[in-house]
Amino acid sequence: MSEWTEIVDYFRGRSMWMLHYCTGCGAIELPPTMTSRWDMERFGITPMATPRQADILLITGYLAIKTLKRVIYTYEQMQAPKWVLGFGSCTINGGIYWDSYNVIERLDKYIPVDIYIAGCMPRPEAILDAFVKLKEMVQMGEAKGYEKYVKNYDWYKANQDKVLKRTSPVLKEIEKVTKIG
Amino acid sequence: MADILDEIKSMDLKASWLGDWEFEVLTPRDRLASILSYLKSKGFKAFMGLSCVDWIEEGNFELVYILQSYDLALEAIVKTKIPRQRPVIESMGTIWKLCEVYEREMHEFFGIEFTGNPNLKPFFLENWLDIPPLRKDFDTLAFSEELFEFKEDETHGIESPKRIE
Amino acid sequence: MVIVEFLIKLSQGFGIGALALATGLLFGGIGRKIMARIQRRYGPPFTQNFMDLFKLLSKGSVSHGWAFDLGLVAGFAPMLAALMFLPIGPFTLLPSDSSLIMIVYLMMMAYLGMAMGVLASGNPNSAIGMSRALMLMVGYEVPFAAVIFSVYLFSKTGYLTQIVTQQAGGFMNWNIVKMPLGFLATEIALQGMLGEKPFDQAIAPAEIASGPMVELGGKYLGFGMIQHSVGLFLETGIVVDLFLGGAPNFWIFIAKQFVLYFIVILVDAILPRLRIHEATSFFWKLPLFLGILQAVIVIIQGGVLNV
Numbered sequence: 001m002s003e004w005t006e007i008v009d010y011f012r013g014r015s016m017w018m019l020h021y022c023t024g025c026g027a028i029e030l031p032p033t034m035t036s037r038w039d040m041e042r043f044g045i046t047p048m049a050t051p052r053q054a055d056i057l058l059i060t061g062y063l064a065i066k067t068l069k070r071v072i073y074t075y076e077q078m079q080a081p082k083w084v085l086g087f088g089s090c091t092i093n094g095g096i097y098w099d100s101y102n103v104i105e106r107l108d109k110y111i112p113v114d115i116y117i118a119g120c121m122p123r124p125e126a127i128l129d130a131f132v133k134l135k136e137m138v139q140m141g142e143a144k145g146y147e148k149y150v151k152n153y154d155w156y157k158a159n160q161d162k163v164l165k166r167t168s169p170v171l172k173e174i175e176k177v178t179k180i181g
Numbered sequence: 182m183a184d185i186l187d188e189i190k191s192m193d194l195k196a197s198w199l200g201d202w203e204f205e206v207l208t209p210r211d212r213l214a215s216i217l218s219y220l221k222s223k224g225f226k227a228f229m230g231l232s233c234v235d236w237i238e239e240g241n242f243e244l245v246y247i248l249q250s251y252d253l254a255l256e257a258i259v260k261t262k263i264p265r266q267r268p269v270i271e272s273m274g275t276i277w278k279l280c281e282v283y284e285r286e287m288h289e290f291f292g293i294e295f296t297g298n299p300n301l302k303p304f305f306l307e308n309w310l311d312i313p314p315l316r317k318d319f320d321t322l323a324f325s326e327e328l329f330e331f332k333e334d335e336t337h338g339i340e341s342p343k344r345i346e
Numbered sequence: 347m348v349i350v351e352f353l354i355k356l357s358q359g360f361g362i363g364a365l366a367l368a369t370g371l372l373f374g375g376i377g378r379k380i381m382a383r384i385q386r387r388y389g390p391p392f393t394q395n396f397m398d399l400f401k402l403l404s405k406g407s408v409s410h411g412w413a414f415d416l417g418l419v420a421g422f423a424p425m426l427a428a429l430m431f432l433p434i435g436p437f438t439l440l441p442s443d444s445s446l447i448m449i450v451y452l453m454m455m456a457y458l459g460m461a462m463g464v465l466a467s468g469n470p471n472s473a474i475g476m477s478r479a480l481m482l483m484v485g486y487e488v489p490f491a492a493v494i495f496s497v498y499l500f501s502k503t504g505y506l507t508q509i510v511t512q513q514a515g516g517f518m519n520w521n522i523v524k525m526p527l528g529f530l531a532t533e534i535a536l537q538g539m540l541g542e543k544p545f546d547q548a549i550a551p552a553e554i555a556s557g558p559m560v561e562l563g564g565k566y567l568g569f570g571m572i573q574h575s576v577g578l579f580l581e582t583g584i585v586v587d588l589f590l591g592g593a594p595n596f597w598i599f600i601a602k603q604f605v606l607y608f609i610v611i612l613v614d615a616i617l618p619r620l621r622i623h624e625a626t627s628f629f630w631k632l633p634l635f636l637g638i639l640q641a642v643i644v645i646i647q648g649g650v651l652n653v
Contacts, residue, residue: 008404015394015401039387041378044394049556052408052563055401066307079564080406094329099322101314102306105329163328169311170328171320 005141012055012081013139015044016131019054019078021071024061026087026121033124045131051077056134062090062103068110069164075111075149082146083138085130086116095120109159112145185223185255189216203256210261210270217246217259217276224250225257228276231283233291237317240265242291246273263293272298290315358439359430363576366429369600370575371395373582376604377611384615399571407564410467417463418566421456422573425580428452432583433510433592435599444506446494449584450487456577457483460558467561475557478622479541479548485629486538486545492637493528493535496644497588500525506584510592520591528640529589531633533609538629539581540607542614547622582606 089095097103137143189196195207225248234243246259272295274281284295292313375392382389431444464472538545582603593599
């Protein structure tokens with residue numbers, strides 16, 4: 001049985017279809033990665049149109065509260081062996097939006113991220129490096145973010161709800177921060 | 182071209198050139214509608230945008246209306262101030278319908294009420310319960326630390342679940 | 347004895363299905379490689395489609411109700427049935443019944459079955475994509491029907507096996523020499539049948555999120571890929587039998603199919619996507635004109651020769 005799992009993991013690593021969620025500026029690094037200069041199709045990575053078909057969710061750049069909701073929908077629509085790549089500083093710690101009122105700081109709190117690509121912006125070489133690294137992790141059976149999400153769903157759901165389903169103002173001491181009246 | 186500025190000055194308003202192709206007009210809030218429709222009749226038919234500046238020490242919001250004239254190749258910037266304590270002003274949607282969209286945005290980000298605008302529902306922000314975020318007295322860092330748990334150390338002080346086997 | 351014969355036929359049928367699938371996947375992989383080389387990329391390995399299919403079948407999947415499942419099966423079964431009547435080289439599983447009309451009819455049924463399936467998912471993109479696919483089918487089936495009409499008139503028979511037999515005896519007996527205009531019309535229609543550019547309106551990935559396949563995931567998408575590969579084998583195979591004189595053995599048959607697919611890939615690589623009404627009206631102009639002209643030529647030739 002374990003041999004069968006190894007075979008399946010091998011082919012999963014060789015054929016990863018990608019859904020790129022391009023909210024931020026990272027989208028501009030993807031066309032050279034896909035086309036003739038860097039050509040990621042030689043690793044079996046192809047852009048796909050819908051979450052149902054995809055294996056990788058590539059999040060390029062910052063996520064506002066509004067887009068976080070859509071990313072979570074997208075992630076949950078994807079089929080079981082699925083991996084998330086956080087792309088750029090914004091997904092790691094907010095990047096230049098670290099003190100923004102509307103941009104989340106750390107993607108790992110809301111959906112499980114298998115690999116982060118640091119940089120602002122990461123070059124296409126870095127993206128390809130991450131893909132190869134992810135391929136190795138998948139083939140070794142190490143990239144299990146989707147199982148982590150299922151088993152720790154309470155923790156992820158609580159974090160998501162804290163941001164998305166606010167029922168009271170976040171800053172409690174309004175009289176202290178406002179000088180109105 | 183210069184005679185437009187002279188005419189505006191003759192109406193007891195402060196006006197000055199900002200460059201070769203743009204001038205600004207400072208107007209009290211009760212004469213805003215009349216000066217905007219006057220400029221529109223003089224050729225400034227294109228409404229380019231509405232912006233807002235929070236002068237927190239003065240205790241005023243400054244609304245900035247930007248108009249352009251393609252015929253004269255001029256830009257007109259009309260500014261008016263309203264008090265922060267009671268930020269209410271008439272909607273300019275009767276002059277330019279487009280203005281209502283910008284007013285909706287200003288309502289969301291600065292909390293300004295535009296009387297006569299029927300469409301002041303939330304625009305960009307989802308589920309916003311705090312004070313409007315672009316006011317100067319809104320502490321975005323405190324908000325970010327509270328809601329997104331931003332900490333300036335390596336782990337951000339967040340214990341994520343361990344990798345499962 | 348009847349049971350033994352039936353079992354032999356059954357196993358041969360499975361064999362043909364597997365062979366068509368493997369060939370279709372291989373063609374797809376080589377096509378991707380050729381496309382990459384045209385775009386000056388290195389391209390994926392030519393076995394990439396096999397790996398993709400294996401991965402898709404190993405993934406989890408979500409169904410959208412019984413009509414969704416049934417529709418995909420109903421889309422695949424007629425294609426498999428049509429394959430049983432196709433003369434592959436010298437071999438035909440059911441030679442007595444290989445009527446051309448029936449094969450074309452079964453191919454059309456496959457699209458209708460697929461339409462039923464993907465529309466059950468309820469996604470508006472799949473509805474748009476499927477309506478485009480059916481619209482396009484209305485486009486390319488008309489010139490293709492004109493070509494089939496000329497072949498009927500020329501060969502005086504409707505059986506593919508006999509059409510292949512009549513073309514035996516060298517290149518000059520092939521229908522491509524006898525009916526060049528008809529072959530041209532068929533080649534254009536084949537571009538539409540395979541859904542390659544400029545006729546890929548049905549699966550426009552950036553426009554309607556891959557159309558009919560928008561809700562297919564995991565095993566369902568793998569099934570769709572199997573269907574596409576078998577369809578590729580079937581459609582190129584029909585053109586080989588109609589115009590390129592069949593083949594003495596299986597390998598030459600595949601080689602001829604590949605030549606056709608190669609032309610399709612080259613056209614696909616250089617042309618952009620047409621809008622759907624442009625595509626349909628194009629099919630009703632140039633290829634239909636060529637098909638009808640071919641039929642008229644065949645009629646005149648037949649009249650002159652007979653008199």
